[in-house]
Amino acid sequence: MKFRKYFADNLLPPLLGLGLFILLWAMLAQGNETLPGPIKTWHSAVALFSDPFYQKTPNDQGIGWNILNSLGRVGVGFGLAALIGIPLGFMIGRFDFLNKMTAPIVSMLRPVSPLAWLPIGLLVFKAANPAAIWVIFISSIWPMIINTAMGVRQLPQDYLNVARVLNLSEWKVFTKILFPATLPYMLTGIRLAIGTAWLVIVAAEMLTGGVGIGFWVWDEWNNLNVEHIIIAIFTVGIIGLLLETMLIQLAKRFKY
Amino acid sequence: MKSFVPTNAMKKYVQIENVQMSFATKQGAFVALKDIDLKIDRGEFITLIGHSGCGKSTLLNLVAGLLMPTDGIMLCADREIAGPGPDRGVVFQNHSLLPWLTCFDNVHLAVERVFGATESNAQLNQRTSEALALVHLTHAEHKYPHEISGGMKQRVGIARALSMQPKVLLMDEPFGALDALTRAHLQDELMKIVAATNSTVVMVTHDVDEAVLLSDRIVMMTNGPAATIGEILTVDLPKPRNRLALANDAGYHRMRGAVLEFLYQKQAKQVA
Ligand SMILES: Nc1ncnc2c1ncn2[C@@H]1O[C@H](COP(=O)(O)OP(=O)(O)O)[C@@H](O)[C@H]1O
Ligand SMILES: [Mg+2]
Numbered sequence: 001m002k003f004r005k006y007f008a009d010n011l012l013p014p015l016l017g018l019g020l021f022i023l024l025w026a027m028l029a030q031g032n033e034t035l036p037g038p039i040k041t042w043h044s045a046v047a048l049f050s051d052p053f054y055q056k057t058p059n060d061q062g063i064g065w066n067i068l069n070s071l072g073r074v075g076v077g078f079g080l081a082a083l084i085g086i087p088l089g090f091m092i093g094r095f096d097f098l099n100k101m102t103a104p105i106v107s108m109l110r111p112v113s114p115l116a117w118l119p120i121g122l123l124v125f126k127a128a129n130p131a132a133i134w135v136i137f138i139s140s141i142w143p144m145i146i147n148t149a150m151g152v153r154q155l156p157q158d159y160l161n162v163a164r165v166l167n168l169s170e171w172k173v174f175t176k177i178l179f180p181a182t183l184p185y186m187l188t189g190i191r192l193a194i195g196t197a198w199l200v201i202v203a204a205e206m207l208t209g210g211v212g213i214g215f216w217v218w219d220e221w222n223n224l225n226v227e228h229i230i231i232a233i234f235t236v237g238i239i240g241l242l243l244e245t246m247l248i249q250l251a252k253r254f255k256y
Numbered sequence: 257m258k259s260f261v262p263t264n265a266m267k268k269y270v271q272i273e274n275v276q277m278s279f280a281t282k283q284g285a286f287v288a289l290k291d292i293d294l295k296i297d298r299g300e301f302i303t304l305i306g307h308s309g310c311g312k313s314t315l316l317n318l319v320a321g322l323l324m325p326t327d328g329i330m331l332c333a334d335r336e337i338a339g340p341g342p343d344r345g346v347v348f349q350n351h352s353l354l355p356w357l358t359c360f361d362n363v364h365l366a367v368e369r370v371f372g373a374t375e376s377n378a379q380l381n382q383r384t385s386e387a388l389a390l391v392h393l394t395h396a397e398h399k400y401p402h403e404i405s406g407g408m409k410q411r412v413g414i415a416r417a418l419s420m421q422p423k424v425l426l427m428d429e430p431f432g433a434l435d436a437l438t439r440a441h442l443q444d445e446l447m448k449i450v451a452a453t454n455s456t457v458v459m460v461t462h463d464v465d466e467a468v469l470l471s472d473r474i475v476m477m478t479n480g481p482a483a484t485i486g487e488i489l490t491v492d493l494p495k496p497r498n499r500l501a502l503a504n505d506a507g508y509h510r511m512r513g514a515v516l517e518f519l520y521q522k523q524a525k526q527v528a
Pocket of ligand 1: 279280281286288306307308309310311312313314315480
């Protein structure tokens, strides 16, 4: 009885949605020669994922390597952005002067598509891989700066008064008050940053080449292997979803 | 015990002379308090009462050192109040516990700051436990603020302030947000703690019964802007006080009447 209610409330709607989606896809594929249907794609995916880590030539490697390479670039670019963006966000949030100093730059550069920075990266680093990482860095640094600074600025006056009446040292203020109070905002920034970074990596790799899911899509387009392109879309989507879910779970642990 | 303390030290433990406080606002300077003169003895329990917005919190924050007066002199134990200090423990209206720390750690943070340089870890933990035991919260030591009731949070706030062994305990409407039963219970506990520790207390309240029950003197403030002290009522009811016995006490009712008269006749607020 209970399971039936849970099923009807929580499992049925998404399953129905997915079912209709696949049905629609199948119908579209029926009427269009070039678009492979769900079943054909599924078989192709099974074949593809049965050997994900083969390495034939530098440019022909298993889907697993492509995914890992993309994740690696996102990880490095994002990590560097966190390393710089989070402390910068703390300082901008804490010192109004710095905030006013940086605000125009941040607001001006933030709306720029990260891909516009790719040529600068190629110019400076003279190599495709660091340039792609550079693009990820740029795309993920804004949400981290902005959200961290916002968290610091939203710090309740009450907590600062506590710090003052207890006469806490700057270090204690940071570790016991500022950091934990800002952590939820920081995690939001991290989640947004990872989301954008994962969004941008496909486009960046299409432009730079090498081993990676984005370049793989481009490669399969040149081979006119549409099944693989569709598989790539699903793979990117599912990995993005997993990253997001992981970070939401992490953020839940730090909700006070 | 008391007779050993020289009378000089007894008197004028906290001195507020000619204090004025104005805030800079967009419309220019706003004078919140002016001509405030008050001397508080050691071991005295003072309540500040007045209509909302008259400047009670401002006065308390001045004593706490969270605000600096624009004019006048403020002394605590003959030293100028130049900022917040561990000699003045503060209990905030909304408890202000840090939600990411357990009750124990919230209190420990204060203890560590005051005694960390001179005492061992074991001693610091001991002090923390004792402070929580004083407010009967030993069983909730390792709970987080969101896991305990409002009254318990306020007790942790009191334990945190007391754990620093302050010379003066400052409380801004500490029971204002609590239901009547919890409030009565905490008032009784506070009376016991103050009697046991012989603390000097300045407490803001808007509750007339609370003021008469707890105070040695009730400081009644006029309405702002430029609020000042209107009257000071000495409550000479014998201690310890019992709320049930006081219910039939003529002196209690006379004083209650005097405060009510001040608030609702002399300083009656026009309803806008
Ligand atoms: N930081 C501030 N800036 C400007 N005005 C203030 C500030 N703090 C308090 N006030 C004003 O001072 C008056 C007294 O405030 P407060 O001490 O909080 O009153 P109470 O605690 O008696 O309700 C109020 O009119 C309030 O608006
Ligand atoms: Mg107030």
